[in-house]
Amino acid sequence: MTVSESAPALEELAERASALDTADPLATLRQRFVLPDGIVYLDGNSLGALPAAVPGALADGVHRQWGVGLIGSWNEHQWWQAPLRVGDAIGRLLGAAPGQTVAGDSTTVQLFNGLTAAARLRPGRRLLLTDPGHFPTDGYIADSVARLLGLEVRRVAVDDLPRCLAERGDEVAVAGYSPVDYRTGELHDMAAITRAVQDAGGLMLWDLCHATGALPVRLDKLGVDLAVGCGYKFLSGGPGAPAFIYVARRHQAAFDHPLTGWNGHADPFGLNGDYTPAPGVERARIGTPPILSLLALEAALTAFEGVGMEQVRAKSLSLTGYFIDCADTLLNGLGFTVVTPRDPHRRGSQVALRHPDAYALVRALAARGVIGDMRTPDLLRFGVNALYVSHRDMLTAVRHLREAVTRGEHRDPRLRQRATVT
Numbered sequence: 481m482t483v484s485e486s487a488p489a490l491e492e493l494a495e496r497a498s499a500l501d502t503a504d505p506l507a508t509l510r511q512r513f514v515l516p517d518g519i520v521y522l523d524g525n526s527l528g529a530l531p532a533a534v535p536g537a538l539a540d541g542v543h544r545q546w547g548v549g550l551i552g553s554w555n556e557h558q559w560w561q562a563p564l565r566v567g568d569a570i571g572r573l574l575g576a577a578p579g580q581t582v583a584g585d586s587t588t589v590q591l592f593n594g595l596t597a598a599a600r601l602r603p604g605r606r607l608l609l610t611d612p613g614h615f616p617t618d619g620y621i622a623d624s625v626a627r628l629l630g631l632e633v634r635r636v637a638v639d640d641l642p643r644c645l646a647e648r649g650d651e652v653a654v655a656g657y658s659p660v661d662y663r664t665g666e667l668h669d670m671a672a673i674t675r676a677v678q679d680a681g682g683l684m685l686w687d688l689c690h691a692t693g694a695l696p697v698r699l700d701k702l703g704v705d706l707a708v709g710c711g712y713k714f715l716s717g718g719p720g721a722p723a724f725i726y727v728a729r730r731h732q733a734a735f736d737h738p739l740t741g742w743n744g745h746a747d748p749f750g751l752n753g754d755y756t757p758a759p760g761v762e763r764a765r766i767g768t769p770p771i772l773s774l775l776a777l778e779a780a781l782t783a784f785e786g787v788g789m790e791q792v793r794a795k796s797l798s799l800t801g802y803f804i805d806c807a808d809t810l811l812n813g814l815g816f817t818v819v820t821p822r823d824p825h826r827r828g829s830q831v832a833l834r835h836p837d838a839y840a841l842v843r844a845l846a847a848r849g850v851i852g853d854m855r856t857p858d859l860l861r862f863g864v865n866a867l868y869v870s871h872r873d874m875l876t877a878v879r880h881l882r883e884a885v886t887r888g889e890h891r892d893p894r895l896r897q898r899a900t901v902t
């Protein structure tokens with residue numbers, strides 16, 4: 481690399497990366513993924529890399545289970561149980577005992593289901609709380625649920641929640657928040673927020689898209705009411721992988737699902753005209769599940785075998801902390817601001833940098849083999865999946881970023897032209 485870096489500082493960073501990677505107990509897990517040579521992949525918070533177990537599982541699902549087993553595979557290969565089986569496997573990463581998590585549909589659909597059912601569990605309360613900085617779909621769905629049920633949505637930032645709960649807590653039916661801000665990577669205190677909402681008599685629904693597979697969540701221990709999340713980010717289940725919903729056992733008997741599909745019926749093959757919900761979390765099923773996608777997600781989850789979420793968290797914090805150190809040293813004076821909290825207790829599994837030319841810089845980086853992404857208007861995001869990212873990757877990414885900006889690559893008009901997906 482020809483960039484004019486202070487040699488001793490760079491040497492020190494490189495030595496640190498090498499020492500940290502050598503001591504990394506999770507280093508071999510990278511072999512559980514298929515990553516193209518020469519690529520530094522820091523977009524696993526958007527689309528996880530391909531787990532090595534997935535292609536074989538999909539081929540088996542297609543050729544043997546579907547091709548040979550045909551319809552008999554619903555029983556023979558237990559396709560029917562897949563949403564619950566995969567749900568339980570996800571639940572293990574979330575501190576959820578079996579029988580509370582169902583895999584299927586998209587996060588957006590599961591948000592609709594969870595918010596509606598939560599509001600029905602708190603009749604007479606008319607307030608839905610959501611984060612003004614939430615991923616847009618969360619706010620859109622809260623608005624729609626409120627319109628359907630005649631409720632009111634209030635967008636309340638996490639810092640303003642205590643005041644809102646003090647003023648109108650007795651009206652709150654449900655609060656839907658995300659522990660990790662999808663733009664800045666800020667981590668909120670799940671335990672404190674859950675307690676505050678529940679103390680006011682409301683229910684807590686967490687959107688775990690940026691937490692599942694990235695950090696310990698402890699749903700049962702925190703007494704969370706409901707949670708949803710996706711399968712395609714840190715779980716690496718593939719593009720459009722099934723999402724999930726967690727319904728705490730104590731709420732299941734009264735959980736009134738808004739989408740009363742036949743898969744959630746107590747006797748689905750009785751084909752009755754009247755809907756009777758299944759007794760447990762099965763009532764959170766809807767229609768025929770996407771079996772091939774579930775098989776891919778199930779295989780992807782084997783990448784977590786033998787790995788504790790505490791270990792994943794420790795490595796993730798080491799990676800993001802080291803990335804921030806690299807940025808402080810190598811990007812100093814080049815127009816970047818680290819917006820992700822430096823306090824490890826307040827940091828999710830990504831680092832976001834602010835720069836006015838974020839979009840073109842992310843594209844310049846991609847041309848150099850470093851894949852991150854951007855969030856409008858000016859954030860570069862670097863997601864860190866501790867299962868396949870190394871400290872060396874962090875240093876490589878920051879060095880390329882320094883070189884790209886120093887050479888003015890982001891001024892290339894071709895890189896400034898927007899693509900459909902950013």
Ligand SMILES: Cc1ncc(COP(=O)(O)O)c(C=O)c1O
Nearest residue numbers: 586587588615658662687689710
């Ligand atoms: C916090 C959060 N919720 C929801 C979604 C997306 O929902 P869906 O999986 O339905 O597209 C995202 C996508 O990035 C997200 O970051």
